[in-house]
Amino acid sequence: MIENISLVLAILYLVYRIKTYKKVNKIIEERIETVHKPFFKRVQNVLECSEDEAEKVALALDKYFVPLESEFYKVDSCNYSFVDAGGLEGTFSIDQNYNIVSLIYNGIDLLSLHKY
Template sequence: MNENLALLLAILYLIYRFKTYKKTNKIIEDRIENVHKPYFKRVRDVLGCSEEEAEKVGLALDKYLVPLESKFYKIDDSTYSFVDAGGLKGTF
């Protein structure tokens, strides 16, 4: 009897985890589609590079806490700058 109850609880727990992870994955996919893709597109437009390279640069900038709302400007062939809404400026 105890084994059956333990098995039933384990199955219910797996179903619960599956449903919550499915919901979490949907939220993550929506965030990637609605926030990160436009960010990578802005980076790609400024840098004039491929989509894969823009994604690498965007993820590297995100790693250094460059806000996603930043505007990017090309200074010369190897130097770029960003300015966010709060006035934070930087070059890369």
């Protein structure tokens, strides 16, 4: 009898977890579509590169907390600047493999902080 109750409880728990994960996955997908995709597109437009390369740069910028609502501008072939919604400015540069070489945001070199 106790084994049957345990089995029913385990099945109910699994059903609950599946429904919960579906809700969480839907929220994550909506966030990707409404927030991250436009961010990736703005990076792609300024870098004039493929989606994969833009995503690589955008994820690196996101890793260092560059605001997702930032607007990007091209300075020269490998240097770019950005301005967030609050008016704070930053610059970053990339190499030919689309790796971030320098990232200065609000006067602070974020890449040098990451080394320590």
